[in-house]
Amino acid sequence: MALIxxxxxxxxxxxxxxxxxxxxxxxxxAYREKEYGxxxxxxxxxxxxxxxALALGFMELGLNEGDFVSVIGRNRPRLYWAMMAAEMCGAxxxxxYQDANSEExxxxxxxxxxxxxxxGDQEQVDKITDVKDQLPEFERMIYLDPRGLxxxxxxxxxxxxxxxxxxxxxxxxxxxxLEARQAKLNYxxxxxxxxxxxxxxKPKGVVLSNRNIIETAKSSSEFDNLxxxxxxxxxxxxxxxxxFIFSVGQAMxxxxxxxxxxxxxxxxxxxxEIGPTYYFAPPRVFETQxxxxxxxxxxxxxxxxxxxxxxxxxxxxxxxxxLDGKDVSGMDRLKYRLGELFIYGPLxxxxxxxxxxxxxxxxxxxxxxxxxxxxxxGINLKQLYGQTEATVFIxxxxxxxxxxxxxxxxxxxxxxxxxxxxxxxxxxxxVFVEYYKNAESxxxxxxxxxxxxxxxxxxIEPDTGHLRIIDRAKDVGKMASGALFAPKYVxxxxxxxxxxxxxxxxxxxxxxxxxxxxxxxxxxGNWAERNNIGYxxxxxxxxxxxxxxxxQEHVEAVNASVAEDEMLSxxxxxxxxxxxxxxxxxxxxxxxxxxxxxRIIEEKYADIIAALYDGSAQVSTETEVTYExxxxxxxxxxxxxxxxxxxxDNRKMAAE
Amino acid sequence: xxxxxxSYVTTDGRTIGPVVMEMKNITLRFxxxxxxxxxxxxxxxxxxxxxxxxxxxxxxxxxNVISGFYVPQEGEVWYKGSRRPPVKPYEVAQQGIxxxxxxxxxxEGMSVLxxxxxxxxxxxxxxxxxxMIWRGAAEREEIANREVAERIxxxxxxxxxxxxxxxxxxxxxKKRVELARALAAEPSIxxxxxxxxxxxxxxxxxxxxxxxxxxDEFGTTIALIEHDMGVVMDLSDRVVVMDYGKxxxxxxxxxxxxxxxxxxxxxxxxxx
Numbered sequence: 001m002a003l004i005x006x007x008x009x010x011x012x013x014x015x016x017x018x019x020x021x022x023x024x025x026x027x028x029x030a031y032r033e034k035e036y037g038x039x040x041x042x043x044x045x046x047x048x049x050x051x052x053a054l055a056l057g058f059m060e061l062g063l064n065e066g067d068f069v070s071v072i073g074r075n076r077p078r079l080y081w082a083m084m085a086a087e088m089c090g091a092x093x094x095x096x097y098q099d100a101n102s103e104e105x106x107x108x109x110x111x112x113x114x115x116x117x118x119x120g121d122q123e124q125v126d127k128i129t130d131v132k133d134q135l136p137e138f139e140r141m142i143y144l145d146p147r148g149l150x151x152x153x154x155x156x157x158x159x160x161x162x163x164x165x166x167x168x169x170x171x172x173x174x175x176x177x178l179e180a181r182q183a184k185l186n187y188x189x190x191x192x193x194x195x196x197x198x199x200x201x202k203p204k205g206v207v208l209s210n211r212n213i214i215e216t217a218k219s220s221s222e223f224d225n226l227x228x229x230x231x232x233x234x235x236x237x238x239x240x241x242x243x244f245i246f247s248v249g250q251a252m253x254x255x256x257x258x259x260x261x262x263x264x265x266x267x268x269x270x271x272x273e274i275g276p277t278y279y280f281a282p283p284r285v286f287e288t289q290x291x292x293x294x295x296x297x298x299x300x301x302x303x304x305x306x307x308x309x310x311x312x313x314x315x316x317x318x319x320x321x322x323l324d325g326k327d328v329s330g331m332d333r334l335k336y337r338l339g340e341l342f343i344y345g346p347l348x349x350x351x352x353x354x355x356x357x358x359x360x361x362x363x364x365x366x367x368x369x370x371x372x373x374x375x376x377x378g379i380n381l382k383q384l385y386g387q388t389e390a391t392v393f394i395x396x397x398x399x400x401x402x403x404x405x406x407x408x409x410x411x412x413x414x415x416x417x418x419x420x421x422x423x424x425x426x427x428x429x430x431v432f433v434e435y436y437k438n439a440e441s442x443x444x445x446x447x448x449x450x451x452x453x454x455x456x457x458x459x460i461e462p463d464t465g466h467l468r469i470i471d472r473a474k475d476v477g478k479m480a481s482g483a484l485f486a487p488k489y490v491x492x493x494x495x496x497x498x499x500x501x502x503x504x505x506x507x508x509x510x511x512x513x514x515x516x517x518x519x520x521x522x523x524x525g526n527w528a529e530r531n532n533i534g535y536x537x538x539x540x541x542x543x544x545x546x547x548x549x550x551x552q553e554h555v556e557a558v559n560a561s562v563a564e565d566e567m568l569s570x571x572x573x574x575x576x577x578x579x580x581x582x583x584x585x586x587x588x589x590x591x592x593x594x595x596x597x598x599r600i601i602e603e604k605y606a607d608i609i610a611a612l613y614d615g616s617a618q619v620s621t622e623t624e625v626t627y628e629x630x631x632x633x634x635x636x637x638x639x640x641x642x643x644x645x646x647x648x649d650n651r652k653m654a655a656e
Numbered sequence: 657x658x659x660x661x662x663s664y665v666t667t668d669g670r671t672i673g674p675v676v677m678e679m680k681n682i683t684l685r686f687x688x689x690x691x692x693x694x695x696x697x698x699x700x701x702x703x704x705x706x707x708x709x710x711x712x713x714x715x716x717x718x719x720n721v722i723s724g725f726y727v728p729q730e731g732e733v734w735y736k737g738s739r740r741p742p743v744k745p746y747e748v749a750q751q752g753i754x755x756x757x758x759x760x761x762x763x764e765g766m767s768v769l770x771x772x773x774x775x776x777x778x779x780x781x782x783x784x785x786x787x788m789i790w791r792g793a794a795e796r797e798e799i800a801n802r803e804v805a806e807r808i809x810x811x812x813x814x815x816x817x818x819x820x821x822x823x824x825x826x827x828x829x830k831k832r833v834e835l836a837r838a839l840a841a842e843p844s845i846x847x848x849x850x851x852x853x854x855x856x857x858x859x860x861x862x863x864x865x866x867x868x869x870x871x872d873e874f875g876t877t878i879a880l881i882e883h884d885m886g887v888v889m890d891l892s893d894r895v896v897v898m899d900y901g902k903x904x905x906x907x908x909x910x911x912x913x914x915x916x917x918x919x920x921x922x923x924x925x926x927x928x
Contacts, residue, residue, distance in 0.1 A: 036806035037769075037818065147811070148869050151670065265816035 013185035013210045015051075015088045017252040022048035025228060025255045031077035034262035034270055042077060044255065050078075052178070054085035054160070056167030059174040061116065061140060061158075065090030065181060068112040068193065072096045072105070072128075073120020075234040075260045078144055078160060080248060082118035087191060090181040094193045094205070095239040097592045098124065099585075101630060104203075106131035108195050112205055112436060113137040118160070122148040125157070132156075187211040192248075193436060194241050196388050197591040205436035206241075206388045215429035216391040217249035219412040223396065224358045230256035230277045231355075235267050240593065241388040242362070246280055249391075271352035279359045283366035284594070286381075288522070289351055290370055291498055295526055311339035312376070319376030324400050344377045353379050360384050360396075362407075363593065365469075365488075367496030371404040383407050385467060389445065389452055390414075391430035395467045406466035416467065422457035423473040457486075475598065477508035483570030485513070490562060490571045491596070497554045498523040499547075502583050504596055505573065506609055512574040512646075514612035516605070517551055518542075518582050524550075539637060542578045548642065551578055555644040563647035572646040575612050577619070579605075580637035586626045611641055663701070666893060673701030676877060677722065677845065682731035684717055691717040692728065693901040699845070704871055704878045706888045709898035710921065715881045716758060718898065719847050722879060723755050724748040749778050754843035756834040758850045758881075764823040768814060768833050769805065771822055775840025776801040808839045811873070812866055828859040832866070839870060846870070848880035852887055860884065864891055889913065897921070 011017045021030065021044040030044040042050065063069070069086040071093055073079050083093035094112055096105060098120065105127055109117070115137055119125055125143055132138060143149060144160045167174075191210040195203040220226075234247040247258045256278070261270035268289075297308055318332045328336075348354045359374070359381040366383065374381045384396035385407035395416070397408035410416050414428040427450045434442045446452045457476045458469040470476065471488040479485050487505040490513065494503040501520035507513035519542050528535055528544075535541040559572040583589040588600050602609065604623070611619035620638045627633065663673045677699040684692040691714045699705045699722075707715050720726040721733065724743040733740045735751065743751075754775070762771050779801060782794040809815055812832050817825060822833060831851060838846055851867065852860045864887055870876050882888045888895060889909040897905035897912055899921040905912050912918050 036803065036810055037815070038806075147873060148865075150872055262815045263813065269816070 010214075012187045012214070013087065013182070013189065014084060014191055014213065014248065014252055015182050015185060017214070018044075018048050018051060018084055021252065021255045028228065028255065029257045030251075030255075031080070031258050031260070032274070033077050033260040034266070034273075037262075039259075039273070041257075047077075047081065050164065051081045051084045051088065053164040053167045054081060055088040055178055056171055056174050057158075057163035057165075058085055058089050058091070058116070058167070059178055060166050060170050061163070063089045063091050063116060065184075067091040067116070068094050068114040070094045070096055070105075070109055070112075070114045070117040071119075071238065072100075072117060072124045073098050073144065073238070074264060075236075075238055075243070075247070076120065076144065077258070077260055079118060079120065079238060080234075080258065082142070082160075083192065083248065087185070088178060088182055090184065090189070092190045092193050094195070095244065096195070097197075097237050097239045099592065100127075101586070102127045102130045106134045108203060108205070109138065110135050112193060115139045116142065118142045119144070121145040125149060125152070185210065187214070190433070192244060194239060194244060194388055197593045197595070204438055204441055207433040207436050208241075208391055209433050212391040212430050212432060213245070213249045214253065215413070216245060216393055217253040219429075220245075220393050220396070221250050221254045223398070223412055224278075226250060226254045226256065226278060226358070228255040230254065230357070231274055232256065232258055232278045232280070233267075233271055233274055233276045234258050234260050235264075235271075236280065236282075237592070241392055242280060242386075245392045246278075268352065272350065273352075275352055275355040277355045277357045279353070279356050281359075281361055282363040283361050283370065284364070286361060286366065286370050286374060287498070290373055291520075291523055293347070293351070294498075298530070308343055311335075311343040314339050315344060315376035315378075316372065319378060320372060320402075323375055323378055323380060324402065340378070348377055348379065353377070356380065358382070362386065364595075365492040366404060367492075368404040369496065375402065385469060387454060389432045390426060390428060391432070393430060394424075394426050394428070394454070397466075401464070401466070403466070406461065406464070406468050408467065409465050410467075416460065417451065418459060419453075421473065422459065422470070422476065424454045424456050424458045424467070424469070425451045426454065427451050475508075479507055479513075479570045480509060480511045481570060484567050485571060486568055487513075487571070487598075489568055490515070490558065490573065493558045493561060494554065494573075497557075499527075499550055500554060502590075502596070504583075504598065504601055505571070506602070506612070507571065510613065513571050514609070515555065515573045515576040516583075516601070516608070517555075517576055517578045519547060519551065519578060521582070538582060539580045539635065542580060543637075543640065548578060548640065551576070552642055552644060559644060560647050569648075573644055574646055575641055575643050577608055577612065577639045577641050579608075580621070580639060581623060581625060581635055584625070586628060587624075608639065611639075617641055670702065670872070670893075672703045672893060675699070676701040676736060678734040679718075679721070680732040680734065682718075682721055682728045682733070684714075684721060684726055684728045691901055692721065692898075694731070695896075695898070695901075695903045696731075697896050697903065697906055699877060699879055700894075701844075701877055702871070702875055703893040704867070704880065704891055706892035706895045707879065707881050707898060708883070708885070708888050708895060712900075713898040714901040715898055716849060719755070719849055719879070719881055722845075723753060723847055746778070749841060752842075752844035753847065754838040754841040754845075755847035756831070756838050756849060756851060758853060760827075760830045760834055762822045762830060762834055762837070765821060767819050767821055768825070768836075769809070769818050771833055772805045772808060772836045772840050773801065775837040776805060778841060779804075804842070805836075805840055808836050811839075811869070812836050828855050828862075831855070831859075831863065835863075835866065835870075839874070839876075842874075843876060845877045845879065848878065848882075850881050850883065852882060852884055860887060867891060 011020050026045040027043050029041045030047040032039050032041040069091050071079050071082050086093040117128055119141055125141055140156050142158045142160050142163055146159055187210050189210055190207055191213045192208050193205045195205050236243045251258045259274045261267045314335045318328045318336055321328050356379050359379055362384045382397040382402050386392040386394045393411040394414055395408040395410050414426055417425040431450055431452050455473050456469050457471055457473040458467055460467055471486040475487055477485040485508050490505045491503040494500050499520055500517055502518035504516040505513055521538055555573050555576055562572050563569045585592050607621050608619055618638055618640050622634055622636045624632055624634050665671050675698045680696050682692055682695045707718055709715050721728050727742045780797055782797050786794040852863050871878055895909055895912045897918045904921055905915040905918040
């Protein structure tokens, strides 16, 4: 693969972009954060000064080129700055998931040998302190929020702002060296290291160069016409590649403003106040918002409800077409206009989507109803497909070609190839440098020509060129009958029902498919409340006969829909249980990005799976659970195993 | 027990100052009922002082004596070095004593923010006219007070409910809002009447953390009544134990826990 040369004059590193923005957009807002009830903002020039002060402070602490600096906390401007300051010093920032437990942190921090950590608050300080003995290279923590830390031994602790003051005071001593280090940064130097959440095995450190970051940011910004005046809301985990590219990569490239919410709980209020023009959310967030809207409409007055239903009908009919710029009759246009005035406009305003010009969802498949709901309101919601190793972007949907069942066409500069077994391979300027200290995995994933295996099975639609993803390649298997087994395909269909939060389908190498179901406590709980059904816990609600009946209906509806697909009709769910506990990342059943870890679930619930296949009507089980603070307990339960109606397709019907 | 005048440092590194409030031989009667019988104890600056006892032991009455709401028939209350005469509730607030209530006493129809702002009342000096015209001093004062309120909202992590009417909040959060309102007065002594009553384990842990943080961050002296023995033992520096209006124990959690009278009265006598 030919090396892409850094064009003359174009900034070749993240710090260089920061300097450019400070010169070019000096007084434009770069970061905002709501604190003490007010949006505080920093211009690009102020941002550069803050970052530089911290970098000088790092120098005073003795941060060397090539060192690793962990950054842990919720999205806050100062933590983003910490990443940039580390880059300025020639060090590598390693953002971590803030809800990671001590052991997970210990693994990552000892793997990269981090010397410093910039953390948000006491919680993170405590977690690192717990595992400090396992981290021989670790030296010092820099914390942001001093609360609760007054009594702590400050031998290995510094306060963020205090360190910046130290940096400013020692400016003369270090500035020459700091500038020299920045001058050395080029397209090949490491910009960031991100640990993959790891659906299997230990997390791997994905090394991304400045080339990866800047080239991807540039091409994707151009793809969607991002502007300097855009606003985004940064609320997704900082350790996730998407947030890094949106809030650092693209923000730096185009110079738009990154807004940080006041706290995780205030996200929806802050979203509304900021009204981002460029917005990203996983399907789950859109689902939750839609559920909330529907719940509130149930409580609205009859007239309002009628109005809502009528105009939503109009929107469903013509909204997506209008958004795509297709032909729509004058009458429909007029009705849609009225709808915009009475319903869509106010609704979008309440949701915080009034100004969204480009919206993306990715990470999981999104339900067609949910997707269409937002698009029919006139929100330009699109899908993209990507992964950490690609610096996010592999495919994305261009304006005007948006559908819920594909993930779009290749992004600029990306090449795609489908292997014989259906696995998707890509090659692009965003392809990662390596897995840190793991040459073996690097070689497994990336071949000599730069092609990277995604691990996903899919195909390219011949007439449109859109990529469709079926499932994880390693999860796609064969049933005993030889039929294709694609669990995720079925799970997604199940999860499109608001009542079902999570589903795990089994059946590889078996005669028939079975499933675990998690109900959605919010949606089902609300239904229970409206129907005067009392319940004390998730467990109790999950085994309520009416709930079981509803789930059964959903499973059968999915079976009917799966039966229509010739290739996958074997994947119908014959028997299922509604689990007695929610699958949880703290128990290792999901990744931190909430993807199902099949192997672990299969081992942990082997007794229930056995019951699904041996025909028993119920199964007693005991499960160990881990609470948020790390303590362990156990849940005992007797689960009802239900059989669902399956629909044989016409060819098989004769046989049965 | 340490000498009255001096300050000392606790094992976990906090400085406990000299005595700031002293109860001397307090007796409180309601008609013929003696709610409090000849009780003396003191509260030191910067400490967390717990008052515990079984139901009806006179804990809340004691707190009401401290807050000046009840005037004891006998005995003296000494505050900051001088004897305190009978006082009006607003005078107590002005003297830097704030409290929360066992049965939450918030303005249900008002937002959380407005409730917290009422805690700033003693800090508002501008006149009625100036408040009405909303110029100059009144406006500046409001901004300054709002800032204090916002810092407390941030401190207690209730940003998400800032604009929510209190009536719509669950119990645990109401308790937290009440704490916020008391803190907004920037008290030197904070009285908490069963801050954790009716809470689940998680809420109790949160509240404990907030109480410790308040003490740590603002240096506020805290006197609290609590039923949950585990919580009391973890939180407090010194504990007064009451039973049937009498003081039956006083000392560090460790001393109190090993006091036979306390074990018998509070934890129950073993029947064997």
